[in-house]
Amino acid sequence: MKHIKxxxxxFIVISIVLFSIxxxxxxxxxxxILLLSVLITGVAYVVGDLYILPRFGNLVATTADFGLSFFAxxxxxxxxxxxxYGVVTASFFSAVLISSSEALFHIYMQNKILNHQKDMYIDRKSTMGNLQTEFAEENPNKDIIELNKEDNKED
Structure with a gap:
């Protein structure tokens, strides 16, 4: 449901930018324009937002979205x-507007969609079996702890 939102x-942002230009x-x-928006949204979401953004960060993902939008x-x-005439110019200005909005959209993606820390919990039952034991050397013949001879001289 989060991904659909x-x-x-x-899609709405890309459609508005493409329609205006x-x-x-x-x-x-x-x-x-709607066909262009659907194609760019689908490819940019999978490549830019789900693959590049979590691995490389906002700047690289925004740059990749600029290149993808311009070329597409x-x-x-x-x-x-x-x-x-002027398709390159229109593509450039559209890509600039889309990538500037994508920089803000990536912040939303990182905070709301890709943030898995809120969903993480620790199952205490599974960690109880993973306790470790400390081992030490013991002398079973002596019940009294012997102090070092150096410690006894100080008295």
Whole structure:
């Protein structure tokens, strides 16, 4: 359920950014923008948020999301609505806006989705069998502890 909410937030942000840039300057239809948003959201969530973010951190994941968004918007917009000019510029500005929002989204992901410490608990029954015993040398013939001769001289 947590992942569905995170994917929904990511999808809405990417859709708003793509709609504001591609629909304003190109003949991109709402269907084209939603298809682009679904593809970018799915790939970026799996690669950037679930794989790169926990292993390498926010900066590397944001940089990877920038590259992925730029490349995906550039290639898919050429395939979907065949823009003649400025696709690289629109892809760049879209990727900048998406990656700046992704930096904030990664903080949300680290605190709410990927934080496993709140769910962790210790089962005391399983740890009781793992106790260790301390071993020492004992002389069974003597019940009295003998002090060193140096300690007796101080008296």
């Amino acid at each position: 995170a994917i929904g937030i990511k 591609l629909a304003s300057f190109y003949t991109a239809t709402l269907t084209d 918007i550039w290639v898919l917009s050429n395939l979907l609505f065949l823009a003649d």
